[in-house]
Amino acid sequence: MEFDWSIIGEAMPALFSGARLTILITIAGLVGGLLVGFLAGLMRAYGNAFLNAVAFAYVELIRGTPIVVQVMFIYFALPVLADIRVNPMTAAVTAIVVNAGAYIAEIVRGSFLSVHRGLKEAGLALGLPMWKVLVYIIGPVAFRRMIPPLGNQFIVSLKDTSLFIVIGVGELTRQGQEIMAANFRAVEIWSAVAILYLLMTGTLTLVLRVTEKRMRIL
Amino acid sequence: MSIVEFRNVTKTFGPVVVLREVDLNIDKGEVVVLIGPSGSGKSTLLRCINALEEINGGDLVVDNISVKAGRSQVRHIRQEAGMVFQQFNLFPQMTALDNVAFGPRRVRGVTRAEALEQAKALLAKVGLAERGHHYPSELSGGQQQRVAIARALAVKPKLMLFDEPTSALDPELRHEVLRVMQALAEEGMTMIVVTHEIAFARQVGTRLIFMEDGKISVDGNPAALLANPENPRLREFLQHVH
Ligand SMILES: Nc1ncnc2c1ncn2[C@@H]1O[C@H](COP(=O)(O)OP(=O)(O)OP(=O)(O)O)[C@@H](O)[C@H]1O
Ligand SMILES: [Mg+2]
Numbered sequence: 498m499e500f501d502w503s504i505i506g507e508a509m510p511a512l513f514s515g516a517r518l519t520i521l522i523t524i525a526g527l528v529g530g531l532l533v534g535f536l537a538g539l540m541r542a543y544g545n546a547f548l549n550a551v552a553f554a555y556v557e558l559i560r561g562t563p564i565v566v567q568v569m570f571i572y573f574a575l576p577v578l579a580d581i582r583v584n585p586m587t588a589a590v591t592a593i594v595v596n597a598g599a600y601i602a603e604i605v606r607g608s609f610l611s612v613h614r615g616l617k618e619a620g621l622a623l624g625l626p627m628w629k630v631l632v633y634i635i636g637p638v639a640f641r642r643m644i645p646p647l648g649n650q651f652i653v654s655l656k657d658t659s660l661f662i663v664i665g666v667g668e669l670t671r672q673g674q675e676i677m678a679a680n681f682r683a684v685e686i687w688s689a690v691a692i693l694y695l696l697m698t699g700t701l702t703l704v705l706r707v708t709e710k711r712m713r714i715l
Numbered sequence: 716m717s718i719v720e721f722r723n724v725t726k727t728f729g730p731v732v733v734l735r736e737v738d739l740n741i742d743k744g745e746v747v748v749l750i751g752p753s754g755s756g757k758s759t760l761l762r763c764i765n766a767l768e769e770i771n772g773g774d775l776v777v778d779n780i781s782v783k784a785g786r787s788q789v790r791h792i793r794q795e796a797g798m799v800f801q802q803f804n805l806f807p808q809m810t811a812l813d814n815v816a817f818g819p820r821r822v823r824g825v826t827r828a829e830a831l832e833q834a835k836a837l838l839a840k841v842g843l844a845e846r847g848h849h850y851p852s853e854l855s856g857g858q859q860q861r862v863a864i865a866r867a868l869a870v871k872p873k874l875m876l877f878d879e880p881t882s883a884l885d886p887e888l889r890h891e892v893l894r895v896m897q898a899l900a901e902e903g904m905t906m907i908v909v910t911h912e913i914a915f916a917r918q919v920g921t922r923l924i925f926m927e928d929g930k931i932s933v934d935g936n937p938a939a940l941l942a943n944p945e946n947p948r949l950r951e952f953l954q955h956v957h
Contacts, residue, residue: 615804619863622765623818623870624794626786633821637808713808713850 504685508676515672516693522586522668523655526593530654533594534601541606543631552602559599565660568592572664585666589658597654604646608639641712648705652698659694669693718743718778718874718905719764725772726759726929733759735929736773741907743873746900748916748937749909751926752952757909760926761876764907765796778873794822797867801879803859805851811838811862812847818870830869837865841895857888861895868899875899877908911956917941925949 540552559567572588575581583591612635620630659670673690677683719741726734733756741747749757762768763775766782766789775782778795805814815834819825825833838847841861851859860880867875877896881889893915900906900919910916916923916937923940925933925948933946944950 613804615800615802616806618767619798619800619804619806619866622767622793622796622798623867624790624822626790629821633817634806638806641808 501685504682505689508686511672511676512689512693515667515669519658519668522589522593522658525590527597527651527654529594530597530601533598535605537602538605542609556599556602559596564596564657565663567596568661568664585664588664589661589666593654597650600650604643608642609635611642612638644709651701655697716743720776723773724770724775726763726768727771733929743905744903745905746919746921747907747924748920749924755926756929757926758878761878761909764876765793765798794870795872796874796876797870797872798876799863799867799880801882803863805859805863807851810848810850814862815865815869822870837869841865856884857891860892864895874905879909881912913956
């Protein structure tokens with residue numbers, strides 16, 4: 498068979514719009530996931546028994562179930578249970594928020610707790626309240642340690658958006674699938690889709706590398 | 716006038732009793748040197764003073780405030796009782812100057828410019844005027860410990876607590892830290908120092924306390940005690956340290 502470049506040219510506008518949606522879901526999902534993850538991670542690390550248990554249950558629930566099941570639940574089961582309408586885009590973003598949040602919680606917990614106990618004591622001994630110790634002393638040290646595992650999670654979440662094909666969100670994989678169904682040019686289309694994913698993850702990796710270089714890991 | 720007052724203080728870690736009904740008064744201006752075998756409770760006694768450890772029985776009053784008085788009172792005690800740790804515990808993401816300026820800025824609410832000005836003076840005082848822009852990882856152990864002393868002083872405490880400040884240092888770096896501590900004592904700072912530096916106890920200390928098994932077993936004048944340790948266990952301990 499011959500690789501037909503014109504097929505890719507024709508498919509590009511649709512694939513680009515799919516990629517744009519992929520990026521949108523990823524960014525919105527990760528912003529929310531970071532918020533949820535920091536909250537849950539700090540609850541795990543420093544919360545009382547109750548907060549700790551709540552965060553623990555959340556993390557275990559999410560880590561113990563596949564993301565496809567999670568998004569199906571949000572899209573199909575939640576409307577039945579709670580009588581709310583969820584559009585595919587909202588379901589997709591929510592799934593990333595909830596899913597990435599659980600993994601980020603573990604990253605946050607681990608890196609805060611990995612900071613030497615002496616730093617916390619030095620901060621407290623100056624007369625600071627605990628929240629200032631976390632914000633000004635432990636947080637900045639922990640944050641630097643979080644960058645490599647967070648980068649990993651960002652890439653996983655970006656690729657996880659492809660699973661939202663199951664609820665019909667028009668992201669990159671879905672767009673590829675639809676064009677393929679019409680023209681049966683599997684080689685050209687899936688090559689183009691793969692390269693677009695590589696461009697996105699590659700850019701992310703580059704940004705993370707630069708950030709890591711600019712911050713001294715402590 | 717007492718600045719630290721242990722009243723029948725007991726401290727336990729689970730089943731382990733670490734401080735046994737300790738009574739101790741420390742006055743302003745005293746330089747108390749605390750010695751004793753490993754595990755006798757020296758660090759714990761020190762850490763109870765600024766409430767890094769919570770006491771289980773009795774009462775402990777620092778600068779007229781009980782360590783049991785509540786969070787904001789405890790923070791006040793900590794501001795009045797500066798602490799220097801064996802492992803320095805400098806903030807690694809900050810330069811020496813920012814480490815020293817940190818307390819005044821975040822605890823006392825001083826402006827950044829003013830705090831840095833003050834930090835420069837304090838670094839000069841501990842002999843590190845030239846090292847302000849270095850990060851802790853770029854400093855020797857002795858230099859780090861002197862920055863740590865400056866950091867504690869920056870909050871203007873009435874009392875300084877030292878937990879084996881020279882134990883993590885190579886012998887040739889110890890004297891630079893001890894010199895700074897001696898200068899501080901000569902300015903009249905109230906100090907409680909856990910250390911194995913017997914020469915420091917003799918020359919700088921105004922009081923020597925020997926702890927054993929969670930209790931104070933000898934308490935007196937350093938020169939007299941070191942010249943003639945009547946307590947047999949103190950005598951034996953001193954033979955090991957020398
Ligand atoms: N956080 C803790 N949890 C449980 N036990 C502890 C804790 N801290 C100290 N201990 C115990 O309390 C006792 C006294 O410890 P402490 O550190 O006060 O002794 P020390 O006199 O400072 O000894 P060293 O000379 O080795 O520093 C020891 O038996 C120690 O094992
Ligand atoms: Mg100790």
